[in-house]
Amino acid sequence: MRSEPGVTRRGLLFGGAAALVSACAGRSAPVVAPAPAAPASSPAPLKAPITIHRRHSAARGRDVDVVLMTPDGVPSTGLPVCVALHGRGSNARTFLDLGLPAALTAAVRSGTPSFAVVAVDGSHYWMPDGSDDPHRMLADELPGWLSESGLRPMTGLFGISMGGFGALNLARGRRDVTAVATCSAALFRTWPEARSRHVFPSEDAWTAAEPLRHLDELPPRDLGVWCGDGDPFLPANRKLISGAHPEVARITPGKHTSQYWRGVLPEVLRFLGPRLK
Secondary structure (H helix, E strand, O other): OOEOOOEEEOOOOOOOOOOOOOOOOOOOOOOOOOOOOOOOOOOOOOOOOEEEEEEEEOOOOEEEEEEEEOOOOOOOOOOOEEEEEOOOOOOOOHHHHOOHHHHHHHHHHOOOOOOEEEEEOOOHHHOOEOOEOHHHHHHHHHHHHHHHOOOOOEEEEEEEOHHHHHHHHHHOOOOOOOEEEEEOOOOOOOHHHHHOOOOOOOHHHHHHHOHHHOHHHOOOOOEEEEEEOOOOOHHHHHHHHHHHOOOEEEEEOOOOOHHHHHHHHHHHHHHHHHHOO
């Protein structure tokens, strides 16, 4: 395993245009006219440290991005960790585009216990695909990467779309996972539905992995499910809710889009924070 130096980005603004601010310590700044003073009641900008490491995953047979997001002003060392799994066709940096770092800062400022969110590149519904095994990467390699970053072991999982499938599948029967949240989880009620995705090599392989076939193995007390009422996976998510009896279940207006996921993200983070160990 090797790592390259991390790249840190600061200053993502939640709900507005992203801005990157860099500071050079020990250098004199040019003298400029002072800007008008902001009103005393103006809130501080919502920022969050973001560190991106490039790691080699033997389980996947390639280099992957590992994106670490922590609340602004909170040291990352010793923070509990929620691992975020992206959807199909996306990557770990998707959570930056969704505004998760600033949303995390906002959640912590509003009273949610501090925690880190770590995203990593995956594929193929986070299932093995020949020599590419993102599931094994999460189970066997990610713990070491978290430890090297000074973080606690993973105790939370958050997945969007395909990542919801992966999060639920990874959480099955794991006592170390204390909270799971899904948005628009890409689940399949029947084999014909799953076969149409060209992901699973056989019905047996799908049956062994499909979370809806293993609802008794999911953690109902610390499970949160979000889905839009116009999402194509809504029937499958309703089956998840009726069978797993999650602690939080939200069917709200929205489709299978980044706009919907941005909208529910603050609630998801507030759900996760107090449940991580």
